[in-house]
Amino acid sequence: MLTSFFRVIKFSFQDFFRNFWLSFVTLTIFILALFSINLLIIFNVIAKTAIASIEGKVDIALYFKPEIKEDQVQNVQRYLQSLMQVKAVDYISKDQALESFKNKHKDNQQIIESLNELDKNPLGASLVIKAKSTNDYPVILEDLSDPQYNNLIESKDFDDHKQIIERITGITKRVSNGVFVIALIFTFISILIIFNAIRMAIYTHREEIIAMKLVGATNWFVQAPYLLQGIIFAFFSLVISVIIIYPLLGFLQPYLALILESDFNIISYFNQNFAMIFGLEFLGAIIINLLSSYLAVNRYVKV
């Protein structure tokens, strides 16, 4: 049994190298299939990061009435912080608001003079709310519609952002759906290409398979080297696609940093998810290879 096992390994590698061009073409097809899947992963990550980056810029500002005291505002802040939909709440005091207003209009002498005319600070404190997801803003606003809070608030700027938020939410959903559909199509095409490549490779060996059977080889002895070769193809194609993908990531990174305006690093993403991404690709490639090799060889061993 052990002797047969080693012979199967020997035959697999022997066949792989002696049919060099066939192996080369099959391997190239595998690499292209894996490469296209990796491109899709890159696209998906970039799309999600871009959306997250835009989402991060959206917030709601609550402007309190000038007469509302600081501790009342802080009560509202604490309440908001206790909501699971809320990521962060920043408090801007009346003085900070005035300072910021003055800074913003420092070139407009008329506004500055008008402010100086007033005895009191006319501005109220405000809270800037960041939700965990853009979908959460309507929920937060719903909570704030309670008269207990609503009576303290002079205005909310959500209405200004509402359209943007709705558009971003729409884009997010469409991109997610689009990526899912493209992923399905890519996976299906990749499976089909790998399946056909294996079938073609084994088709060229059909006379040999029949000859092996006629000299007394069992089905297992004939099939096993081809199944093992499927694993060899999966392994080499994965190694080569990793070797190709990293320089590509290195090339993309500076452009992504510029476009996304964030500290997102695609190389780090691939490093952190290396086992997940390439492990799954390897597993998927092996399963497809084993299945297609088994089905293809099975056609010819029935002699």
Next chain:
Amino acid sequence: MINFKKVSKIFYPKSVALKDINLHIRPKEFVSIVGQSGAGKSTMIKLLTAEEKPEHGQIIIGGWDITNINQREIPLLRRQIGTVYQDFKLLPKKTVYENVAFALEVCGISSRKIKNIIPQVLKIVGLKDKHDRYPHQLSGGEIQRAAIARALVHRPKILLADEPTGNLDSLNTKDIIDLLLKINEFGTTVMLVTHNKDVVNRIKKRVVLIDQGQIISDQEEGRYVL
């Protein structure tokens, strides 16, 4: 050694390849099965190697009833019979040595034993110096010799030769037939399927003539007469 008892083979829908064949081949015999193309000669070989199963009758090889042999037993049967084909059926990406070794490797024979046996067999067929050549580097006669070496390497009691000279010139044909006769002299039962009149007439051994799936004549030291 080989016994066909009222064997019929039909390729559906209605092509009768063999009809009620009764044939007994004794141990160490050399039998030529002759007849025109499509007479049913090769079907007899296919029945003996279990590539095909008969519709009726019984086939017995060395006391083993292979009529309804199951799939798992087929490799065991083939390891006990040597078979040579017109199209050689060598593995193109293996050397002569590896091709011959393959027949032993499938049986699980150890590499040490294989190394001892193969040079002897290659010497018998005259290919000892060409053991490292690939089939495409050999002549037609040499390829068939390699195929015979592969068929002989596990020392089968029966050698089936299905048109072994069909792709060879007259000189190589003579060499191959001489080799088969030599193998027969060593005690192997040889069943030669051919439609080559000159070959059969030169052998001067038992000749079974088949026509349209039926045995027309069966003569000891016969000739190929239509």
